[in-house]
Amino acid sequence: MSAGRLTLPAPAKLNLMLHILGRRADGYHELQTLFQFLDYGDELDFALRADGQVQLHTPIDGVPHDSNLIVKAARKLQALSGSSLGADIWLKKVLPMGGGIGGGSSDAATTLLALNHLWQLGWDADRLAQLGLTLGADVPVFVRGHAAFAEGIGEKLTAVEPAEPWYLLLVPQVSVSTVEIFNDPLLTRDTPAIKVRPVLEGNGRNDCQPVVERRYPEVRNALNLLGKFTDARLTGTGSCVFGAFPSKAEADRVSHLLAETLTGFVAKGSNISMLHRKLQSLF
Structure with missing residues (x-):
């Protein structure tokens, strides 16, 4: 890291249940829901400016500059910190949009943490997380x-230590709208609350999965194909599906x-995000 510059990862996440x-x-x-990170994600490079301007130099198709969560996060932190x-x-973008693996939210969080350091704000995690919740x-x-x-709504967090297997993620070439799924009249909305321990023992499902399968045959096909080898599940509201494996070789x-049928990638599950491991090594 050179003075005034910082390069950090923005890891993917999985919803192991929802x-x-x-x-x-x-x-x-x-x-x-149960969140776990993957050792795979986007990468962001930040360079300090003295003139107060925030400029994202990597255009994203279909996302206006000022609507990108990276820019929104930077400007909101700037405004609230003074x-x-x-x-x-x-931005080096590798996480698919609408994939349910947290690309935009992860980019926003990395932006908050990076600029907290570059701007020497000294904000703690609680304050940054509270700001982050206003973004997603x-x-x-x-x-x-x-x-x-x-x-x-996903903001009350209890740290946990689930197993850290290797995962294979399949990426159907569709972008699933979270708003669309949560507004679907057939979405299950009355699942009884469950305690942490049963969740960590593997009890749970994704209530969004039946709705996404019905609306997106590409996702249903991916679940069926991966399901021939392991328990295949949807993450978040999709579109990515995942399955756990005991080794990288098997995944x-x-x-x-x-x-030949679907694009995808293999990644290690991690209970500490690679973003925070990188920050700990730098500071």
Whole structure:
């Protein structure tokens, strides 16, 4: 890291389970989910600016510059902290949009943590996570960087230590709208609450999966193909599906078998995000 520059990863996440408990008066859903990170993700490069301008130099198709969560995160942190500094930002994007693996939320969290250091704000994790929640329900878990059992709308986090297997993720070439799935009249919204221990023992499902399968045959096909080798599940509201394997070699073997049909990648599950491991090594 050179003075005034910082390069950090923005890891993917999995929802190992996702239960919808009910719908609140404000339209948000009460849920329970289990977050775990992957050692795979986007990468962001930050360079300090003295003129207060925030500029993302990597355009994203279909996302206007000022609507990108990276820019929103930077400008919101700037406004709330009163910092007069700015940043040039470059993004190496590998996580699919609408994949359910947290790409936009992870990018936003990495931006908050990076600029907290570059602008020398000294904000703690609680304050950054509170700001992150205004950008998206998944942002706080990326800010905190530890696998977690989440409740509420996803912001009430309890750190947990699930097993860390190798995963194969398949990436159907569709972008699933979270709003669309949560507004579907057939979405299960009355799953009883469950305690942390049963979740860690493997009890749980993804209540969004039947809705996504019905709406997106590409996702249903991916689940069926991966399901021939392991327990295949949807992460978040999709579109990515995943399965756990005891070794990288086994995950790679199945990946090669399915490569002609679907794109995907193999990654290690991690209870400490690679973003936080990188930060710990730097500071």
